[in-house]
Amino acid sequence: MTSILIRGAALPSGEATDILVADGIVTEVGSGISSAASSVIEASGLTILPGLVDLHTHLREPGFEQSETVLTGSRAAAIGGYTAVFPMANTSPVSDTAGVVEQVMSLGDAHGYVTVRPIGAVTVGLAGQQLSEIGAMAASRAKVRVFSDDGICVSDPLLMRRALEYVKTFDGVIAQHSQDPRLTEGAQMNEGVLSGELGLAGWPAVAEESIIARDVLLAEHVGARLHVCHVSTAGSVDVIRWAKARGIQVTAEVTPHHLLLTEELVRDYDSRFKVNPPLRRNEDVLALRAALADGTIDIVATDHAPHPLESKQCAWDEAANGMVGLESALSVVQASVVDTGLMSFADVARTMSTSPAEIGRLAGYDVPFAVGSSANFVLYDPSVSREFATDQLRGKSLNSPYLGFTLPGRVVATIHNGRPTVLDGELLAPEEVARG
Amino acid sequence: MIHLLSTKDLSRDEAVQILDVAEDMADVATREVKKLPALRGKTVVNLFFEDSTRTRISFEAAAKRLSADVISVSAKGSSVSKGESLKDTAQTLAAIGADAVVIRHSSSGAPRVLANSGWIDAAVVNAGDGTHEHPTQALLDAFTMRKRIHGAASRGKDLDGIAVTIVGDVLHSRVARSNAWLLTTLGATVTFVAPATLLPVGIGEWPVETSYDLDEAIDAGPDVIMMLRIQSERMHAAFFPTAREYSREWGLDDERLSRLPAASLVMHPGPMNRGLEISANAADSPRSTVLEQVANGVSIRMAVLYLVLSGGAK
Amino acid sequence: MTARSVMQQADITRALTRISHEILESNRGASDLVLLGIPTRGVILARRIAAILDSIEPGSGTVGALDVTMYRDDLSRNLVRTPAPTEIPAGGLDGKTVVLVDDVLYSGRTIRSALDAINDIGRPRIVRLATLVDRGHRELPIRADFVGKNLPTSTSERINVRLLETDGVDEVAIA
Numbered sequence: 001m002t003s004i005l006i007r008g009a010a011l012p013s014g015e016a017t018d019i020l021v022a023d024g025i026v027t028e029v030g031s032g033i034s035s036a037a038s039s040v041i042e043a044s045g046l047t048i049l050p051g052l053v054d055l056h057t058h059l060r061e062p063g064f065e066q067s068e069t070v071l072t073g074s075r076a077a078a079i080g081g082y083t084a085v086f087p088m089a090n091t092s093p094v095s096d097t098a099g100v101v102e103q104v105m106s107l108g109d110a111h112g113y114v115t116v117r118p119i120g121a122v123t124v125g126l127a128g129q130q131l132s133e134i135g136a137m138a139a140s141r142a143k144v145r146v147f148s149d150d151g152i153c154v155s156d157p158l159l160m161r162r163a164l165e166y167v168k169t170f171d172g173v174i175a176q177h178s179q180d181p182r183l184t185e186g187a188q189m190n191e192g193v194l195s196g197e198l199g200l201a202g203w204p205a206v207a208e209e210s211i212i213a214r215d216v217l218l219a220e221h222v223g224a225r226l227h228v229c230h231v232s233t234a235g236s237v238d239v240i241r242w243a244k245a246r247g248i249q250v251t252a253e254v255t256p257h258h259l260l261l262t263e264e265l266v267r268d269y270d271s272r273f274k275v276n277p278p279l280r281r282n283e284d285v286l287a288l289r290a291a292l293a294d295g296t297i298d299i300v301a302t303d304h305a306p307h308p309l310e311s312k313q314c315a316w317d318e319a320a321n322g323m324v325g326l327e328s329a330l331s332v333v334q335a336s337v338v339d340t341g342l343m344s345f346a347d348v349a350r351t352m353s354t355s356p357a358e359i360g361r362l363a364g365y366d367v368p369f370a371v372g373s374s375a376n377f378v379l380y381d382p383s384v385s386r387e388f389a390t391d392q393l394r395g396k397s398l399n400s401p402y403l404g405f406t407l408p409g410r411v412v413a414t415i416h417n418g419r420p421t422v423l424d425g426e427l428l429a430p431e432e433v434a435r436g
Numbered sequence: 437m438i439h440l441l442s443t444k445d446l447s448r449d450e451a452v453q454i455l456d457v458a459e460d461m462a463d464v465a466t467r468e469v470k471k472l473p474a475l476r477g478k479t480v481v482n483l484f485f486e487d488s489t490r491t492r493i494s495f496e497a498a499a500k501r502l503s504a505d506v507i508s509v510s511a512k513g514s515s516v517s518k519g520e521s522l523k524d525t526a527q528t529l530a531a532i533g534a535d536a537v538v539i540r541h542s543s544s545g546a547p548r549v550l551a552n553s554g555w556i557d558a559a560v561v562n563a564g565d566g567t568h569e570h571p572t573q574a575l576l577d578a579f580t581m582r583k584r585i586h587g588a589a590s591r592g593k594d595l596d597g598i599a600v601t602i603v604g605d606v607l608h609s610r611v612a613r614s615n616a617w618l619l620t621t622l623g624a625t626v627t628f629v630a631p632a633t634l635l636p637v638g639i640g641e642w643p644v645e646t647s648y649d650l651d652e653a654i655d656a657g658p659d660v661i662m663m664l665r666i667q668s669e670r671m672h673a674a675f676f677p678t679a680r681e682y683s684r685e686w687g688l689d690d691e692r693l694s695r696l697p698a699a700s701l702v703m704h705p706g707p708m709n710r711g712l713e714i715s716a717n718a719a720d721s722p723r724s725t726v727l728e729q730v731a732n733g734v735s736i737r738m739a740v741l742y743l744v745l746s747g748g749a750k
Numbered sequence: 751m752t753a754r755s756v757m758q759q760a761d762i763t764r765a766l767t768r769i770s771h772e773i774l775e776s777n778r779g780a781s782d783l784v785l786l787g788i789p790t791r792g793v794i795l796a797r798r799i800a801a802i803l804d805s806i807e808p809g810s811g812t813v814g815a816l817d818v819t820m821y822r823d824d825l826s827r828n829l830v831r832t833p834a835p836t837e838i839p840a841g842g843l844d845g846k847t848v849v850l851v852d853d854v855l856y857s858g859r860t861i862r863s864a865l866d867a868i869n870d871i872g873r874p875r876i877v878r879l880a881t882l883v884d885r886g887h888r889e890l891p892i893r894a895d896f897v898g899k900n901l902p903t904s905t906s907e908r909i910n911v912r913l914l915e916t917d918g919v920d921e922v923a924i925a
Binding site for chain 1 (some may be wrong): 444446521522523541542543544545546548549552553565566567568569607610613636639641642745
């Protein structure tokens with residue numbers, strides 16, 4: 001089998017090391033490894049991180065293959081340094097049965113770029129009426145542990161209570177898209193001074209905060225785990241901080257775009273900046289960065305949301321919500337919290353790999369650099385700086401908000417279960433990566 | 437001026453220039469041959485994704501009086517209503533050589549998207565976009581005020597010191613927004629009067645005063661009072677309880693009309709809900725400028741088309 | 751490039767006086783006479799001529815202004831111009847003898863525009879042209895009926911007309 005010797009990489013803690021990978025696991029760690037290997041990666045000057053795990057991504061297959069497929073999404077993930085992704089359930093058909101989740105997982109395994117662990121819908125068809133067969137999905141080969149109606153809020157309080165209680169049975173967690181539907185009917189952008197000027201219907205922060213407040217209290221009452229998707233406001237951070245101080249089992253994620261971009265970008269009505277939850281104020285961006293640094297927010301999750309050109313090249317009201325983000329995530333995180341001195345690469349490893357794997361109950365990511373662990377790594381060069389362009393995208397869709405921005409960093413290599421998916425900054429071909 | 441997308445972008449001098457050019461255009465309407473050859477050979481397309489007979493006719497008349505060729509595309513019955521996108525429609529117009537596109541759209545920002553897109557090379561004039569702006573309406577309102585106040589000596593003047601009160605659904609009104617920016621740029625003071633539900637969040641940051649009390653606003657003796665149209669759909673979304681309560685609190689009824697200073701102008705961008713936000717007497721009184729607003733609309737739109745279509749090659 | 755003064759205040763006044771008499775002579779009197787100045791300085795000159803006509807035959811100096819911006823043939827190419835007011839005297843132009851008044855006659859395009867403008871306003875019986883300076887280089891078959899001074903120039907030269915009312919001094923200079 002293949003063996004890879006990584007030489008001279010800097011661990012997240014800073015010290016340089018060699019790592020030998022063989023048969024999919026780490027076999028040696030230390031400086032000056034002399035054992036032979038079928039390939040060697042000279043990694044001095046590069047930082048080695050555990051393979052990134054995205055707890056919130058949209059692969060669009062089945063049903064929306066014009067935007068993305070499991071293959072193209074996996075490739076986008078790999079070039080971004082990811083070795084595992086949790087695709088959301090808003091496919092067509094919806095991922096609300098064992099059959100669909102097993103299919104999506106199998107596609108991921110066959111393509112081989114990343115480990116695909118589908119998220120199951122909370123309600124049948126995402127309709128918010130009836131619980132989906134959570135037990136069947138948990139017991140399936142896909143071993144679903146994260147359940148979400150993302151895209152839609154589970155707004156009925158009774159249904160949310162039942163869902164929180166029921167998933168306890170299966171060691172599951174409900175990942176809530178917190179958005180009160182009645183307060184956000186027709187909403188287009190953050191509600192504030194700017195939305196009034198631009199004549200775009202507002203999406204008030206309270207519509208997110210009030211749902212989170214309700215959900216943490218429900219989670220406390222029934223003793224269940226709650227995960228809050230894409231936190232976007234300073235007020236939400238305050239609620240989560242309060243909940244954690246009370247011992248409530250709540251975890252939270254923030255997207256890279258909410259760490260970097262503000263609503264000012266909406267002024268020209270360029271729908272590349274249209275996303276749900278919307279871009280907010282600078283105060284919110286700063287609060288989110290501080291929360292990620294102090295652990296109030298546990299992880300970074302991309303909410304990678306591909307859309308075809310025609311869904312974005314139109315008037316703002318008509319445009320779809322969403323941004324692609326797998327390829328740019330690490331660079332944006334570096335720019336927003338590492339280069340600003342708030343977090344170290346050790347924190348990046350925690351928030352982008354160890355913690356998301358833990359929340360999603362994904363095995364093999366808890367001690368990444370230990371001998372015997374699955375070999376999932378990304379080699380990253382933080383020292384470069386380049387203008388982000390469409391040639392850095394590998395998914396099927398081009399709706400990135402960063403086109404034209406200067407971003408730091410570059411993924412040089414990604415190793416998934418001991419096999420390389422990216423080398424010398426470029427993806428390996430599907431035939432080389434596929435596992436048949 | 438390359439495009440006219442919003443009044444927020446206009447400087448005081450640019451705004452006064454538009455009003456002054458409109459003065460000359462107004463003269464043309466008094467002649468026997470109501471035409472000027474200034475835009476001969478130019479093609480102006482009226483692209484109306486939202487129904488509007490009055491504004492569309494006004495722009496058509498304006499373009500024709502400047503001898504331009506006019507093509508009017510309205511949403512109903514065209515491929516636009518069948519789902520043809522803004523982009524496809526724009527590219528069709530570019531292919532037939534439109535020099536200016538006058539666009540009305542129900543999405544805020546659509547004219548800006550069109551102007552920034554690179555799909556067409558034409559000048560873009562915003563004829564109303566969603567709840568964002570309606571710049572030519574504000575310009576004709578300012579022109580009407582200036583003309584009534586300064587008469588024949590209007591040329592070169594702004595609206596310094598004029599107090600304008602705008603009453604009604606500010607939250608959903610593109611006319612209110614365009615007027616707020618333009619009138620304050622021209623030196624007027626603007627006061628919005630409405631229930632709190634119909635004032636946008638963050639209005640404290642705008643260069644306007646606000647009040648919930650129409651009677652108090654009338655007793656302050658504004659030079660101009662402008663009534664905005666109330667839509668009954670807003671009742672169903674709980675912006676106010678009933679039409680009757682709205683009318684009682686914020687309608688310009690005969691009693692309030694009588695307390696208004698004799699010289700005050702009564703304005704309404706139309707169409708009016710007689711009996712709801714404005715009484716029939718108020719609408720028909722000699723202080724009402726509603727009819728001359730229509731005539732002034734053509735002059736303003738002629739001025740705007742002239743200014744975006746003449747001038748050096750870009 | 752230093753400017754060479756070719757007409758001073760006294761020269762201009764004499765020229766305008768002569769033009770006024772020529773107008774009356776060719777019109778056989780002052781009846782139905784309308785002077786239309788082309789803004790800006792043409793209007794000033796027209797008013798001066800009107801004042802002179804009034805002093806010779808009281809009531810004969812009917813004067814107005816004719817802005818030709820909208821009729822120019824170069825609108826797309828040059829800087830945007832804000833039009834000046836057009837003021838047609840109360841009797842209108844129909845059946846009148848209209849004398850266009852401008853400061854400098856050069857290519858003739860301004861006068862062509864003026865003729866188009868007049869056409870849209872009314873139907874004079876006769877249209878004549880009075881100009882303070884004729885500098886040659888006509889691009890259209892247009893000629894002046896009343897000329898203050900013929901000034902042959904090269905196309906690289908510029909004629910500067912300054913008048914008391916707008917520029918503080920009466921002078922015609924070549925630069």
